[in-house]
Amino acid sequence: xxxxxxxxxxxxxxxxxxxxxxxxxxxxxxxxxxxxxxxxxxxxxxxxxxxxxxxxxxxxxxxxxxxxxxxxxxxxxxxxxxxxxxxxxxxxxxxxxxxxxxxxxxxxxxxxxxxxxxxxxxxxxxxxxxxxxxxxxxxxxxxxxxxxxxxxxxxxxxxxxxxxxxxxxxxxxxxxxxxxxxxxxxxxxxxxxxxxxxxxxxxxxxxxxxxxxxx
Amino acid sequence: xxxxxxxxxxxxxxxxxxxxxxxxxxxxxxxxxxxxxxxxxxxxxxxxxxxxxxxxxxxxxxxxxxxxxxxxxxxxxxxxxxxxxxxxxxxxxxxxxxxxxxxxxxxxxxxxxxxxxxxxxxxxxxxxxxxxxxxxxxxxxxxxxxxxxxxxxxxxxxxxxxxxxxxxxxxxxxxxxxxxxxxxxxxxxxxxxxxxxxxxxxxxxxxxxxxxxxxxxxxxxxxxxxxxxxxxxxxxxxxxxxxxxxxxxxxxxxxxxxxxxxxxxxxxxxxxxxxxxxxxxxxxxxxxxxxxxxxxxxxxxxxxxxxxxxxxxxxxxxxxxxxxxxxxxxxxxxxxxxxxxxxxxxxxxxxxxxxxxxxxxxxxxxxxxxxxxxxxxxxxxxxxxxxxxxxxxxxxxxxxxxxxxxxxxxxxxxxxxxxxxxxxxxxxxxxxxxxxxxxxxxxxxxxxxxxxxxxxxxxxxxxxxxxxxxxxxxxxx
Numbered sequence: 001x002x003x004x005x006x007x008x009x010x011x012x013x014x015x016x017x018x019x020x021x022x023x024x025x026x027x028x029x030x031x032x033x034x035x036x037x038x039x040x041x042x043x044x045x046x047x048x049x050x051x052x053x054x055x056x057x058x059x060x061x062x063x064x065x066x067x068x069x070x071x072x073x074x075x076x077x078x079x080x081x082x083x084x085x086x087x088x089x090x091x092x093x094x095x096x097x098x099x100x101x102x103x104x105x106x107x108x109x110x111x112x113x114x115x116x117x118x119x120x121x122x123x124x125x126x127x128x129x130x131x132x133x134x135x136x137x138x139x140x141x142x143x144x145x146x147x148x149x150x151x152x153x154x155x156x157x158x159x160x161x162x163x164x165x166x167x168x169x170x171x172x173x174x175x176x177x178x179x180x181x182x183x184x185x186x187x188x189x190x191x192x193x194x195x196x197x198x199x200x201x202x203x204x205x206x207x208x209x210x211x212x213x214x215x
Numbered sequence: 216x217x218x219x220x221x222x223x224x225x226x227x228x229x230x231x232x233x234x235x236x237x238x239x240x241x242x243x244x245x246x247x248x249x250x251x252x253x254x255x256x257x258x259x260x261x262x263x264x265x266x267x268x269x270x271x272x273x274x275x276x277x278x279x280x281x282x283x284x285x286x287x288x289x290x291x292x293x294x295x296x297x298x299x300x301x302x303x304x305x306x307x308x309x310x311x312x313x314x315x316x317x318x319x320x321x322x323x324x325x326x327x328x329x330x331x332x333x334x335x336x337x338x339x340x341x342x343x344x345x346x347x348x349x350x351x352x353x354x355x356x357x358x359x360x361x362x363x364x365x366x367x368x369x370x371x372x373x374x375x376x377x378x379x380x381x382x383x384x385x386x387x388x389x390x391x392x393x394x395x396x397x398x399x400x401x402x403x404x405x406x407x408x409x410x411x412x413x414x415x416x417x418x419x420x421x422x423x424x425x426x427x428x429x430x431x432x433x434x435x436x437x438x439x440x441x442x443x444x445x446x447x448x449x450x451x452x453x454x455x456x457x458x459x460x461x462x463x464x465x466x467x468x469x470x471x472x473x474x475x476x477x478x479x480x481x482x483x484x485x486x487x488x489x490x491x492x493x494x495x496x497x498x499x500x501x502x503x504x505x506x507x508x509x510x511x512x513x514x515x516x517x518x519x520x521x522x523x524x525x526x527x528x529x530x531x532x533x534x535x536x537x538x539x540x541x542x543x544x545x546x547x548x549x550x551x552x553x554x555x556x557x558x559x560x561x562x563x564x565x566x567x568x569x570x571x572x573x574x575x576x577x578x579x580x581x582x583x584x585x586x587x588x589x590x591x592x593x594x595x596x597x598x599x600x601x602x603x604x605x606x607x608x609x610x611x612x613x614x615x616x617x618x619x620x621x622x623x624x625x626x627x628x629x630x631x632x633x634x635x636x637x638x639x640x641x642x643x644x645x646x647x648x649x650x651x652x653x654x655x656x657x658x659x660x661x662x663x664x665x666x667x668x669x670x671x672x673x674x675x676x677x678x679x680x681x682x683x684x685x686x687x688x689x690x691x692x
Contacts, residue, residue, distance in 0.1 A: 114409060115409050115410060115413060116407075116409070117383070118383065118384065118385075118386050118387035118390060118407040118410070119383065119386040119387065134372075134373075134376060137372075138369070141365070141369060147361070150365060154365070154368055154369070154372070157369070157372050158372055160376075161372055161375050161376045161379070164376060164379050165379055167379070167383055167386075168379060168382050168383060168386070171382075171386060171392040
């Protein structure tokens with residue numbers, strides 16, 4: 001079991017780096033979907049005797065359905081309707097963002113040493129993976145121009161938050177977790193509507209066109 | 216009653232989404248606002264204990280913010296009757312429904328005693344607001360809505376991570392293992408310190424984004440500039456105040472855990488930075504609605520500075536929450552009228568508003584005087600309280616910078632406002648068919664009278680409420 005969990009954490013981080021270097025939107029959406037699937041797997045792998053098994057199954061199942069299936073499906077529909085394939089000219093190039101991402105991973109491991117867990121250690125990779133994924137998400141949102149890629153970045157950020165949330169599953173109220181999944185869905189849903197409107201107004205999904213408001 | 220004031224706006228909001236008639240639908244806003252205010256008044260007269268296992272409770276700090284926004288919402292709801300009638304070409308289903316959902320969510324934020332519930336409610340305020348910013352359905356309002364949604368979502372995601380950190384800080388063997396404020400505060404020093412610090416940083420960044428503190432304010436000028444005036448009023452005088460309340464909640468826990476000094480320094484720094492940035496961008500602003508956004512950045516900065524100073528300044532902060540909320544209502548509603556009458560919000564186009572709009576023009580000027588802290592309007596007294604506290608604590612640098620920024624902002628904002636209000640309106644662009652009516656000019660006028668009255672006489676129960684809220688926020692007994 002331990003080796004599988006290690007592997008899953010490492011894969012999540014690898015997917016972070018892949019996303020930072022990827023220019024094809026289809027591949028990026030698949031990577032986010034795969035990351036979502038890994039998260040639900042992790043939720044199961046980290047279930048211990050202290051957990052309510054039914055609850056953990058619900059969390060894992062919910063995460064799988066929303067993160068690995070529903071949202072990627074919505075995103076694929078969006079890019080198909082708008083006929084876009086590639087992220088052109090990101091604000092920060094692929095190599096610099098990969099370097100920044102790598103730095104983030106190193107820093108996350110260093111930082112999490114300074115933050116000793118007050119609970120029983122669940123897995124030594126959990127906190128650094130969560131922080132690295134949050135960092136990747138932030139990086140993607142601020143360094144990309146396409147609305148679709150920014151939404152992907154936001155999803156990666158939420159994935160990072162979700163990984164961290166796994167630490168709390170044994171004492172956190174169910175309500176808050178349900179709120180997390182619901183909010184994720186709602187946020188993307190609204191973003192999807194907005195994107196649809198952007199498409200109609202500009203016939204492109206480049207947020208650079210959204211820059212008439214300046215000081 | 217606690218559940219009543221949350222559920223009534225939500226139910227009416229659902230009703231608004233299914234209401235068939237575009238012309239009568241805005242009436243639901245007044246019904247919701249009126250019932251909400253009545254509910255809040257009843258809670259003033261007969262205070263109620265915690266409900267829902269202690270998750271919801273209207274404490275002193277919440278009462279200040281909820282009452283302020285209830286009054287502001289009623290004024291905006293009346294204003295909306297006139298405003299939406301002048302825009303009956305546009306479907307207002309989403310607008311009316313969204314505003315009512317927003318009221319319900321804001322009230323939940325005000326009453327939440329559980330940081331998870333607080334976070335969910337803040338998220339709902341964001342989701343409810345984004346479509347409202349897009350009310351005008353043009354490219355510019357779309358850009359503003361997109362920016363608002365993206366920046367706020369990032370802030371909210373980071374706030375959730377911060378909330379998780381806080382949950383974790385109390386997860387030790389003898390920790391509270393709870394996100395209820397009372398439990399966390401009681402546990403105090405037993406919380407894990409590194410995690411409390413990290414949580415404060417993330418929550419301050421997260422809720423600070425919702426407040427629009429510099430440098431996290433990038434959504435503000437666009438959203439305030441493009442949203443209808445009444446939504447601007449609710450953003451600047453409602454939602455941002457609730458975000459401040461959320462920061463207060465986080466500060467309560469951080470302070471109880473013994474990390475108060477660290478939190479106060481961070482708040483002071485961000486607050487002064489916000490005031491400085493507002494001073495810089497206010498000068499030479501060519502768009503009077505965007506100018507109001509920087510005024511909002513400034514006032515959120517003032518609140519952060521006051522919380523950072525702690526002590527007596529926090530009483531001033533809660534007083535200022537009320538004053539800023541009401542004064543922002545005056546400014547945004549009057550600005551909305553001027554925008555409607557000229558069809559422009561560029562100060563190159565708009566002049567002589569006092570002639571064209573004999574009520575809204577002077578109101579805009581009076582609102583400016585009020586919000587920049589000119590006596591006898593009430594913001595003067597709250598800002599004076601904060602300044603006085605800073606000097607009393609020997610924080611001369613803070614007091615000096617505070618005064619300097621206020622003065623620069625007064626001059627910068629004054630130049631723009633006078634340009635808009637004074638002079639002759641001959642030759643300025645106009646949009647026919649809009650004049651001051653009692654529905655559109657009455658609500659800001661009444662809000663201004665309230666600001667004036669509170670400046671001349673502050674009722675004793677209000678002052679003791681502000682003091683109680685400050686005691687709660689600073690953990691003083």
